[in-house]
Every structure is written in C-alpha cells, then in structure tokens.
Amino acid sequence: MKTCIDSEIGKLEGVVIHTPGSEVENMTPGYAERALYSDILNLSIALNEYSQLVGVLKKITQVFDIKKMLAEILDNRVVKMQLLREICNHEGIPGMEGALAENDASTLAGLLIEGVILERNNLTNYLSPEKFLLRPLHNLFFTRDSAMGMNGKMLIGRMANPVRERETMIMEAIFNNHPAFETDTLNPIKPIHGIPVDAKATLEGGDFQVIRDNIYVIGKGVRTSTQGIDFIIENIKRQGRGTHHIIVQELPSVPESFIHLDMVFTCLDVDTCMVYEPVVYGLSRFKTISIQIDNGKVKIDEQPNITKALKKLGIDLKPVVCGGNEDPWVQEREQWHSGANFFAFEPGKIIGYERNVHTLEELNKNGFEIFRASDIISGKVNTDNYRKCVVTIAGSELARGGGGARCMTMPVCRANVNW
Numbered sequence: 434m435k436t437c438i439d440s441e442i443g444k445l446e447g448v449v450i451h452t453p454g455s456e457v458e459n460m461t462p463g464y465a466e467r468a469l470y471s472d473i474l475n476l477s478i479a480l481n482e483y484s485q486l487v488g489v490l491k492k493i494t495q496v497f498d499i500k501k502m503l504a505e506i507l508d509n510r511v512v513k514m515q516l517l518r519e520i521c522n523h524e525g526i527p528g529m530e531g532a533l534a535e536n537d538a539s540t541l542a543g544l545l546i547e548g549v550i551l552e553r554n555n556l557t558n559y560l561s562p563e564k565f566l567l568r569p570l571h572n573l574f575f576t577r578d579s580a581m582g583m584n585g586k587m588l589i590g591r592m593a594n595p596v597r598e599r600e601t602m603i604m605e606a607i608f609n610n611h612p613a614f615e616t617d618t619l620n621p622i623k624p625i626h627g628i629p630v631d632a633k634a635t636l637e638g639g640d641f642q643v644i645r646d647n648i649y650v651i652g653k654g655v656r657t658s659t660q661g662i663d664f665i666i667e668n669i670k671r672q673g674r675g676t677h678h679i680i681v682q683e684l685p686s687v688p689e690s691f692i693h694l695d696m697v698f699t700c701l702d703v704d705t706c707m708v709y710e711p712v713v714y715g716l717s718r719f720k721t722i723s724i725q726i727d728n729g730k731v732k733i734d735e736q737p738n739i740t741k742a743l744k745k746l747g748i749d750l751k752p753v754v755c756g757g758n759e760d761p762w763v764q765e766r767e768q769w770h771s772g773a774n775f776f777a778f779e780p781g782k783i784i785g786y787e788r789n790v791h792t793l794e795e796l797n798k799n800g801f802e803i804f805r806a807s808d809i810i811s812g813k814v815n816t817d818n819y820r821k822c823v824v825t826i827a828g829s830e831l832a833r834g835g836g837g838a839r840c841m842t843m844p845v846c847r848a849n850v851n852w
C-alpha cells in the first residue's frame with residue numbers, strides 16, 4: 434500500500450494498530466507517571482474495550498498490526514541486526530544485540546514490545562531498582578504518536594519522553610522494510626542532508642494534523658517543540674513546490690490531558706470539528722500562529738484561533754463543543770477522558786468513547802447518529818447507510834492510559850476528500 438495522508442477525514446484505506454499486551458500491566462503505581470499513564474491499567478478490561486475498536490476498524494478498512502509486522506521484518510537478519518544495534522546503542526546496552534538476536538523473530542518482537550527482564554547476574558544489576566533491561570513499551574497501543582502520515586511520506590516522531598523512543602525505531606524499521614508499505618520515511622534524527630535539526634526538536638503524531646494536502650495544524654506544547662515544527666518547515670521549504678500553510682496552536686502544559694493537540698481539537702467532517710472550548714477559544718490566550726511557506730519563503734503572523742485561521746484558507750469548520758455548551762465542569766471532565774479525541778474513518782463518520790455522554794449528545798444535536806461498536810461489528814448497522822454517525826467504544830480502562838480513538842490509530846492511507 435502506498436501511504437497517502439492528505440486529510441484528517443478522507444475515507445480510511447489502511448490503519449496501523451497495536452493490541453495492548455502485557456506491557457500495559459508491567460508497572461507498579463510508582464512507575465505509572467514515568468510510564469505516562471494516569472493510573473495503572475487492567476489488561477483484560479482494556480483488551481475487552483480495545484476489541485471493540487479493532488472490531489469496528491476491521492469492518493471498514495485494512496488493519497495492520499505492529500507486532501505481526503515487526504516479527505515479519507525481524508525474519509530478515511540484516512534488518513534484525515540493524516534494528517537491534519540501533520535500539521541497544523540508544524538504550525545504553527551496546528553489545529546486547531547478539532544475545533537478543535538469538536531469539537526467533539516472533540519471540541524477539543514480543544521482547545522488544547513487552548520488555549526484557551534485567552538478570553541479577555552482577556552487583557550493579559543486583560542492586561538496580563529497575564526490573565527491566567529493556568523497558569516495556571507501555572504506550573505502543575497509542576500508535577498515533579510515533580509516526581505520522583504527511584502526504585506521501587511517513588514522518589517519524591521524535592518523542593518528548595525516553596520511555597516512548599523505541600516506538601519510533603520500530604515504526605521506522607517497519608515503514609522502511611515491510612513489503613506491505615510503499616513509502617519514504619522522514620526522520621528528524623536522520624535529516625536530509627543540509628536540513629538543520631535542533632537538539633530540542635520533538636514531534637509527536639498526536640500534535641500533527643494534515644487538514645488538506647498543503648495545510649497542517651500542529652500543536653506546540655509539552656510533546657512537540659517549536660524546533661520540531663521548524664524541522665517540518667525546513668522540509669517543506671526544501672520541497673520548494675507551491676504554497677503550504679501550517680497553523681500552530683499553543684497548548685497548556687498542565688494538566689496531562691492537554692499533552693497533544695488531538696486532545697482539544699479533532700476534525701470530524703468537511704465542515705465540522707470537535708473542540709475543547711476553553712483551550713481553543715478561551716480567554717487564557719494560548720496563541721494561534723499561522724505560517725505560510727511560499728516557494729521557500731516563510732511568512733508568520735498571529736491568528737485569533739484555529740477555526741478562523743482555517744477559514745481564511747477556505748476551510749470552514751463549525752465547532753462542536755466537547756462536553757456540551759452548558760457546564761464547564763462537564764466539559765473539563767469529558768475532555769480529561771479524551772472526550773475531544775475522535776477518529777474520523779470517513780467524512781462525518783467518527784469513533785469515540787461512549788463514556789463521554791454530553792459530548793455525544795452534542796454531536797447528536799449536530800446531526801450525528803450514535804451507534805454502538807457491537808452493532809457495527811455484528812452487521813446490524815452499516816455505516817454506509819448514514820451520512821453522519823459516531824460509533825462508540827467502551828473506554829473506562831483505555832482512557833486511563835491517556836488517550837482515545839485518534840490516539841490509538843495511525844492511518845496510512847485515506848481517499849481524497851470532496852471538499
């Protein structure tokens with residue numbers, strides 16, 4: 434499949450997911466914060482909820498599974514040794530690649546995701562407070578963040594936290610080597626010759642949205658830095674073709690539910706978006722900056738907010754308010770549990786958590802029919818028969834990991850949108 438992401442809403446043709454495994458339970462409460470969770474999770478409940486998401490995705494598109502694809506590329510010895518060397522050097526255990534390589538491909542894929550226990554075979558290891566030599570990838574099921582489709586390329590993330598860095602190495606290896614994909618990767622740690630990258634450059638997929646082929650909205654906050662966005666600008670400048678626009682939305686640094694742009698703003702349809710009102714329109718004034726790149730020349734100015742900035746570019750989105758218009762407490766409660774984090778699988782057809790009832794009611798008032806995942810999976814409801822709908826999945830446990838439906842999906846190809 435050729436990767437092709439020119440919008441947030443075009444009909445989904447392929448999506449990358451990861452079914453949570455033991456890595457989500459491999460932590461104690463004391464480690465939850467370092468693992469970037471708001472709480473410790475129960476895997477069996479999380480899996481039950483997750484099966485609703487995957488069940489729906491399988492009904493509507495081609496689904497690619499990271500663990501399976503990783504095992505497949507690890508069957509190639511050159512790819513295996515290259516990836517292991519990169520991981521071991523990066524994680525401060527150079528020389529361990531030989532021992533790890535002795536595992537068969539599928540066991541090794543499991544170890545790289547679920548973690549490798551530290552053997553207490555010398556004094557340093559015996560006294561170490563760490564349980565793992567290679568730590569589990571607790572957040573891999575949030576596939577959105579470690580790589581992102583940018584038109585015909587896959588942009589590899591540069592994670593703000595070390596606990597997620599191995600995810601980017603795995604994704605780059607998959608996109609570069611798995612026969613299922615035809616793409617070019619763009620990686621801030623391996624920039625194209627001549628493109629400067631600041632050491633402070635960070636970039637995560639939750640902050641990155643392709644609105645139209647030449648319009649991007651990017652969140653700038655605790656996960657994506659100005660230097661990370663400058664890397665994107667430099668790459669666009671280098672392409673030198675036509676005019677591109679980047680709208681940058683500053684995000685609050687606390688609480689952790691504002692980590693990414695997609696926790697406060699997601700696109701739902703050609704004319705509708707979901708917003709967490711206090712951050713996107715509130716008086717607190719988190720800046721919205723518009724950047725125009727025109728044949729290599731960069732022009733920057735400030736805009737009142739994302740939707741006004743998009744309107745100037747010919748995209749007129751009506752905001753639906755997360756939590757509804759009535760009560761700021763309700764808005765805050767639902768935003769906390771990913772109430773603004775919707776994943777569009779077609780224009781006007783979206784997936785989100787069923788727990789955020791006020792947000793769903795607001796969507797319903799705006800013409801979205803509401804269906805349970807189970808009705809889609811069983812075939813009782815066919816979304817083709819509706820112009821606008823929201824498919825709801827359970828999310829009591831998954832939401833504690835800190836994300837919703839958009840965070841758990843990495844689209845690799847979408848059809849063109851009829852704007």
Ligand SMILES: NC(=O)NCCC[C@H](N)C(=O)O
Binds near residue numbers: 835
């Ligand atoms: N796009 C997203 O907002 N992803 C959610 C990531 C949650 C994960 N626990 C993290 O903090 O990175």
